[in-house]
Amino acid sequence: MTSVVxxxxxxxxxxxxxxxxxxxxxxxxxxxxxxxxxxxAQTIRTRHPAARLDLVRIDTSDVDSVRAAAADILHRTDxxxxxxxxxxxxxxxxxxxxxxxxxxxATNYLGHFALxxxxxxxxxxxxxxxxxxxxSLAHRVGRLHLDDLALSRRYRPFAAYAQSKLALVSFxxxxxxxxxxxxxxxxxxxxxxxxxxxxxxxxxxxxxxQAMMRRVGxxxxxxxxxxxxxxxATDPDAPGGVCFGPGGWMELKGHxxxxxxxxxxxxxxxxxxxxxxxxxATGVAFPLPA
Numbered sequence: 001m002t003s004v005v006x007x008x009x010x011x012x013x014x015x016x017x018x019x020x021x022x023x024x025x026x027x028x029x030x031x032x033x034x035x036x037x038x039x040x041a042q043t044i045r046t047r048h049p050a051a052r053l054d055l056v057r058i059d060t061s062d063v064d065s066v067r068a069a070a071a072d073i074l075h076r077t078d079x080x081x082x083x084x085x086x087x088x089x090x091x092x093x094x095x096x097x098x099x100x101x102x103x104x105x106a107t108n109y110l111g112h113f114a115l116x117x118x119x120x121x122x123x124x125x126x127x128x129x130x131x132x133x134x135x136s137l138a139h140r141v142g143r144l145h146l147d148d149l150a151l152s153r154r155y156r157p158f159a160a161y162a163q164s165k166l167a168l169v170s171f172x173x174x175x176x177x178x179x180x181x182x183x184x185x186x187x188x189x190x191x192x193x194x195x196x197x198x199x200x201x202x203x204x205x206x207x208x209x210q211a212m213m214r215r216v217g218x219x220x221x222x223x224x225x226x227x228x229x230x231x232x233a234t235d236p237d238a239p240g241g242v243c244f245g246p247g248g249w250m251e252l253k254g255h256x257x258x259x260x261x262x263x264x265x266x267x268x269x270x271x272x273x274x275x276x277x278x279x280x281a282t283g284v285a286f287p288l289p290a
């Protein structure tokens with residue numbers, strides 16, 4: 001099995017890559033920083049010396065970088081069974097991508113939309129490929145602002161983050177609908193890590209909120225946080241179009257189970273608008289019927 005994991009240099013992405021490599025998969029670590037990717041590869045090989053790894057540079061906030069990474073992945077692999085859209089950004093100061101899109105929407109969603117589309121032919125050629133996109137409980141409060149991808153009228157970091165995670169769930173459900181229409185054996189799923197203690201959280205969660213969350217015990221390890229992703233990626237009975245998350249209290253901790261997604265993420269008309277907007281923003285079209 002050949003797998004691609006974006007943002008595989010730390011946290012849930014690294015733990016996901018470790019588990020896949022340990023199971024014998026050829027894993028492509030698609031990361032923004034070459035040095036951190038090399039450290040991650042060494043970490044994996046320390047745990048599993050026989051790991052088959054490749055390193056590809058990608059900045060999911062930049063569509064040009066995504067195109068280059070997709071070409072590199074296609075060059076390095078002759079098959080692709082699993083794409084894990086894991087890379088992410090959370091609550092940064094206001095910034096735009098090179099294409100003029102708000103940074104979190106570009107990094108978390110649009111770059112992964114483009115990467116999935118650019119790799120779709122290779123994925124469809126596999127017997128039963130999967131795409132797993134990493135979302136968050138925050139998607140439940142997200143709203144899509146498709147008429148202002150730059151969020152130029154008002155920027156609230158958490159609201160922008162929630163929008164990007166809602167987009168990922170909506171994309172997953174719509175992708176599965178299109179795969180079903182094409183009668184393709186491939187599956188699209190989402191996953192969220194609950195309250196996993198990852199580098200993204202450590203670096204970006206405001207101090208007061210971080211302390212409060214730890215006091216009430218809602219965090220779990222990155223290794224536990226990776227389990228929903230791994231179940232979505234490997235469970236033969238996992239249906240397409242669902243989201244896995246921790247099965248414990250409020251989906252914040254515990255072993256993985258099918259989680260609840262928001263009503264907005266299931267809105268077919270909104271999903272169609274998001275898809276069209278995404279194609280226009282990235283210049284990437286999928287070889288699937290609408």
